[in-house]
Amino acid sequence: MAKKLIVIGAGMASGRMLEHLIDANPDAYDITLFNAEPRGNYNRLMLSPVLSGEKTYEEIVTHDAAWYEERGVTCRFGEKVVAIDTEKKVVTGEKGALPYDKLVIATGSNPFIIPLPGHDLQGVIPYRDLEDTEAMMALGAGKRAVVIGGGLLGLEAAAGMAARGTEVDVVHIMGHLMERQLDEAAGYLLRRSLTEKGIRVHCKANSKQILSDANGHVRALQLDDGTELPCDLLVMAVGIRPSTALGKEAGLEVNRGIVVDDHMVTSNPDVLALGECVEHAGAIFGLVAPLYDQAKVLAKTLLGEEARFVQKEVATKLKVTGCDLFSAGDFAEGEGREDIVFRDPARGVYKRLILEGNRLIGAVMYGDTADGAWFHGLIKDATEVEEMRETLIFGPAYQGGAAADPMAAVAALPRDAEICGCNGVCKGQIEDAINAGAGDLGAVRATTKASASCGTCTGLVEQILGATLGDDFVIPAAQSVCGCTDLSHEDVRRLIKSQELKSQEAVWQELGWTTRNGCHVCRPAVNFYLLADWPLDYVDDPQSRFVNERNHANIQKDGTYSVMPRMWGGMTTPQELMAIAQAAEKYAATEKVTGGQRIDLLGVKKEDLPAIWHDLNEAGMVSGHAYTKGLRTVKTCVGSEWCRFGTQDSTGLGIALERRLWGSWTPHKVKLGVSGCPRNCAEATCKDVGIVCVDSGFQIGVAGAAGMDVKETERLVDVPTEQEAIEWTVAFVQLYREHAKYLDRPYKWVAKVGLDWVKETLADAAERQALVERFDLSQSVYQKDPWAERAKPEVARRFHPLADLTLEAAE
Amino acid sequence: MSWIDIGHIDDIPLRGARLVKTPVGCVAIFRTAEAEVFAASNACPHKAGPLSEGIVHGQKVTCPLHNWVFDLNTGEAQGADEGRIATYPVRLDGDRILLDGHAVGKRSAA
Numbered sequence: 028m029a030k031k032l033i034v035i036g037a038g039m040a041s042g043r044m045l046e047h048l049i050d051a052n053p054d055a056y057d058i059t060l061f062n063a064e065p066r067g068n069y070n071r072l073m074l075s076p077v078l079s080g081e082k083t084y085e086e087i088v089t090h091d092a093a094w095y096e097e098r099g100v101t102c103r104f105g106e107k108v109v110a111i112d113t114e115k116k117v118v119t120g121e122k123g124a125l126p127y128d129k130l131v132i133a134t135g136s137n138p139f140i141i142p143l144p145g146h147d148l149q150g151v152i153p154y155r156d157l158e159d160t161e162a163m164m165a166l167g168a169g170k171r172a173v174v175i176g177g178g179l180l181g182l183e184a185a186a187g188m189a190a191r192g193t194e195v196d197v198v199h200i201m202g203h204l205m206e207r208q209l210d211e212a213a214g215y216l217l218r219r220s221l222t223e224k225g226i227r228v229h230c231k232a233n234s235k236q237i238l239s240d241a242n243g244h245v246r247a248l249q250l251d252d253g254t255e256l257p258c259d260l261l262v263m264a265v266g267i268r269p270s271t272a273l274g275k276e277a278g279l280e281v282n283r284g285i286v287v288d289d290h291m292v293t294s295n296p297d298v299l300a301l302g303e304c305v306e307h308a309g310a311i312f313g314l315v316a317p318l319y320d321q322a323k324v325l326a327k328t329l330l331g332e333e334a335r336f337v338q339k340e341v342a343t344k345l346k347v348t349g350c351d352l353f354s355a356g357d358f359a360e361g362e363g364r365e366d367i368v369f370r371d372p373a374r375g376v377y378k379r380l381i382l383e384g385n386r387l388i389g390a391v392m393y394g395d396t397a398d399g400a401w402f403h404g405l406i407k408d409a410t411e412v413e414e415m416r417e418t419l420i421f422g423p424a425y426q427g428g429a430a431a432d433p434m435a436a437v438a439a440l441p442r443d444a445e446i447c448g449c450n451g452v453c454k455g456q457i458e459d460a461i462n463a464g465a466g467d468l469g470a471v472r473a474t475t476k477a478s479a480s481c482g483t484c485t486g487l488v489e490q491i492l493g494a495t496l497g498d499d500f501v502i503p504a505a506q507s508v509c510g511c512t513d514l515s516h517e518d519v520r521r522l523i524k525s526q527e528l529k530s531q532e533a534v535w536q537e538l539g540w541t542t543r544n545g546c547h548v549c550r551p552a553v554n555f556y557l558l559a560d561w562p563l564d565y566v567d568d569p570q571s572r573f574v575n576e577r578n579h580a581n582i583q584k585d586g587t588y589s590v591m592p593r594m595w596g597g598m599t600t601p602q603e604l605m606a607i608a609q610a611a612e613k614y615a616a617t618e619k620v621t622g623g624q625r626i627d628l629l630g631v632k633k634e635d636l637p638a639i640w641h642d643l644n645e646a647g648m649v650s651g652h653a654y655t656k657g658l659r660t661v662k663t664c665v666g667s668e669w670c671r672f673g674t675q676d677s678t679g680l681g682i683a684l685e686r687r688l689w690g691s692w693t694p695h696k697v698k699l700g701v702s703g704c705p706r707n708c709a710e711a712t713c714k715d716v717g718i719v720c721v722d723s724g725f726q727i728g729v730a731g732a733a734g735m736d737v738k739e740t741e742r743l744v745d746v747p748t749e750q751e752a753i754e755w756t757v758a759f760v761q762l763y764r765e766h767a768k769y770l771d772r773p774y775k776w777v778a779k780v781g782l783d784w785v786k787e788t789l790a791d792a793a794e795r796q797a798l799v800e801r802f803d804l805s806q807s808v809y810q811k812d813p814w815a816e817r818a819k820p821e822v823a824r825r826f827h828p829l830a831d832l833t834l835e836a837a838e
Numbered sequence: 839m840s841w842i843d844i845g846h847i848d849d850i851p852l853r854g855a856r857l858v859k860t861p862v863g864c865v866a867i868f869r870t871a872e873a874e875v876f877a878a879s880n881a882c883p884h885k886a887g888p889l890s891e892g893i894v895h896g897q898k899v900t901c902p903l904h905n906w907v908f909d910l911n912t913g914e915a916q917g918a919d920e921g922r923i924a925t926y927p928v929r930l931d932g933d934r935i936l937l938d939g940h941a942v943g944k945r946s947a948a
């Protein structure tokens with residue numbers, strides 16, 4: 028007589044196991060199959076295509092009623108098993124008990140529900156089975172859904188609902204999507220694809236609570252920062268936990284999952300288990316490939332044949348149309364690793380291979396995943412790749428051709444991308460002009476006016492000439508930013524504007540960077556360009572800043588720092604001086620009066636910085652930004668207040684300018700001077716902007732220098748009122764912020780674009796006003812005292828060592 | 839090896855570093871990606887620039903004083919510069935950062 032086999036759970040793993048078992052020996056067991064869901068085995072993976080409407084439920088059923096009947100499997104569907112008695116070898120279902128000779132537990136896993144306030148409201152669901160899928164399908168157009176969780180499941184849920192016209196917000200706690208499978212670059216491309224589908228993605232977003240309407244139904248999700256995302260349905264897809272309750276109560280060994288050996292046998296020899304509910308060699312499972320291997324092994328074990336389960340590398344794909352991604356192996360953690368990066372902005376392709384020694388250990392790809400399986404094979408088999416290292420990234424089809432194309436970024440631009448910002452000329456117009464016969468830069472300038480004004484787009488125009496004319500045009504070599512790209516600073520700035528690139532990842536990808544995240548040369552520049560162009564969208568990245576700007580103090584050659592509070596226009600008070608004196612004493616700092624009319628405190632230890640800032644803040648002082656590429660000082664003379672020659676209130680104007688401009692980031696440092704008369708005691712005529720007061724008003728000079736180069740300012744304009752002097756100065760600084768190459772002082776930038784162009788631009792009252800407005804908008808974000816922010820205890824912590832392992836030794 | 843828990847991964851800013859004081863001197867712990875850390879001597883062999891204050895890019899760090907670049911895998915200076923910084927075993931266990939106590943001169947990690 029056949030032995031009695033009971034299987035708990037009719038899921039992906041047990042379904043495959045039954046196929047193997049019955050195929051091999053249909054008569055070995057008398058099988059009863061319990062399933063909590065009121066149906067048999069269907070392909071759970073394909074719920075997403077059902078959700079999006081690409082498949083129907085009928086199409087994804089793997090075993091229908093006839094299948095079970097033909098094979099004599101007794102089905103108890105819609106009946107949950109509530110207890111297992113391993114002594115008596117009896118299983119108890121909701122409708123009665125049944126004895127077994129062998130038992131298989133395949134209960135899968137339970138979706139994890141974050142216990143947020145409101146998690147038990149109506150309309151809050153996980154994404155696991157057909158019921159959940161149907162709830163999402165029922166929404167349709169005009170409704171709104173929020174998905175918590177930007178992993179595989181959450182994104183498939185979001186894309187599926189969006190495909191049915193539902194408005195979807197995805198809330199993800201980490202910095203980029205699918206962070207377990209993707210790196211930031213691929214996460215950026217994925218986010219872009221989803222955004223194009225109309226899905227709003229919120230990264231680094233913390234959920235606070237789920238809000239209810241009057242009927243106990245979900246109304247909205249509230250985030251930590253107070254934002255409310257209204258919704259009719261809230262899907263939580265934040266992870267799974269092996270479903271182990273039955274096994275645990277039956278007294279089986281359970282850690283994170285039900286522990287099984289290589290033969291898929293639990294701690295009880297007559298109880299076997301497989302699928303997401305098990306733990307094997309410390310690992311638990313969330314993808315189907317290893318479960319199929321387990322199914323094979325378990326079937327053999329039941330038949331008394333020898334087989335062992337071996338874990339292999341798994342690869343991930345996302346089943347969302349238009350989002351082609353692939354990730355396999357290990358792309359984080361560990362030493363001795365090397366990256367190979369390839370990007371093709373034109374096709375939205377990103378590939379990164381991770382090598383350890385001469386083996387491939389990980390691969391992340393977006394956009395073109397055709398070679399995924401090949402790379403996955405190299406990883407699984409630990410193939411030596413030394414020989415093909417140079418060309419590895421091009422995949423198996425590589426035949427020694429096509430190297431990365433330096434013009435790819437420009438070739439990828441759409442025809443309506445603006446190339447010349449001064450004259451509003453798009454790529455398409457330039458191409459048309461070239462096709463109509465303009466064969467060089469001069470001709471393009473003459474016919475389209477592109478690059479005819481400030482000239483910073485020259486490099487791009489030349490690349491369009493090259494791309495359009497092919498070998499007939501030789502592109503003059505421009506100095507590229509650094510080894511990570513072939514583009515020049517000017518090219519990068521223009522492309523950030525015209526392509527509306529608003530994150531570092533966008534720049535790396537769309538402009539074809541050859542490294543993972545730039546280097547110490549390009550990153551600070553790109554960080555500045557992004558924050559200058561998109562103050563509201565881009566968040567300044569301290570890790571892309573040179574140490575002084577990150578620590579808001581100047582590092583000295585012995586590793587200590589200098590601290591310099593602002594003295595507005597060089598004016599100070601007894602209180603401020605006393606506070607400075609006290610701070611100097613308390614932190615054993617050396618005091619130096621600087622050329623910028625303020626007092627420097629030298630020799631402060633890093634860990635003391637937050638405390639000294641706190642003390643100076645208390646006395647009403649803020650950072651003097653003596654360490655930034657930003658506004659440094661406004662040097663003034665005493666002016667008409669005190670001086671018998673003074674013509675205007677130069678001190679007052681200086682203070683007004685400093686109060687307006689402080690805190691702003693600029694391509695390089697900016698120093699101002701205001702002198703009260705042409706005797707020029709404030710040495711205004713060698714500053715970046717220097718104003719000299721005269722009886723009739725104010726002479727504004729720009730582009731002076733008094734460093735490695737010494738140069739007198741050139742006259743920008745004469746204006747009669749203080750208010751106009753401020754307006755012109757602010758507009759000039761903003762123009763410089765928007766156009767100059769990183770690390771060009773104003774005098775260098777003006778020499779490149781020409782003072783005439785600067786004058787012409789600023790002479791237009793509307794343009795001047797617009798520049799001032801953009802400056803003020805940026806200041807609404809950046810005019811904050813960095814010291815006050817960093818003196819707070821939670822931030823100050825970062826200035827101390829992470830750990831001190833010397834203490835114990837000293838004891 | 840004797841692994842010592844020195845902190846949470848999020849205590850180090852992404853593409854940043856923090857210091858750990860050890861018997862062999864200050865060791866910088868670099869975080870090069872979401873879940874990727876390296877440990878190396880904090881002192882640049884050139885003029886002792888504090889490497890934990892440098893810009894972290896890829897798996898490299900640039901010294902904040904004179905822009906020497908070091909590969910954090912090997913500790914070797916890159917390009918024309920010649921020199922090497924000591925590297926130490928460090929690993930992640932979930933969110934926790936573990937540094938090898940022996941390598942940084944601790945006799946026993948009680």
Ligand SMILES: Cc1cc2nc3c(=O)[nH]c(=O)nc-3n(C[C@H](O)[C@H](O)[C@H](O)COP(=O)(O)OP(=O)(O)OC[C@H]3O[C@@H](n4cnc5c(N)ncnc54)[C@H](O)[C@@H]3O)c2cc1C
Pocket residue numbers: 035036037038039040041061062063064071072073074075106107108109133134135136154155156180183270273301302303304312313314315316318344346
């Ligand atoms: C929407 C979605 C998309 C996915 N996409 C992919 C993908 O693209 N690639 C991939 O590799 N993986 C994917 N997965 C994961 C994959 O589906 C799972 O790894 C796989 O289904 C797990 O199989 P299992 O047999 O262990 O569990 P399940 O398939 O979950 O089966 C367990 C069954 O046991 C039943 N059960 C539980 N407790 C009891 C009880 N006490 N009594 C009776 N019955 C019980 C449950 O009702 C369930 O039917 C996806 C999952 C989902 C939800």
Ligand code: FES
Pocket residue numbers: 882883884885886887901902903904905906
């Ligand atoms: S001290 Fe590091 S480069 Fe000079």
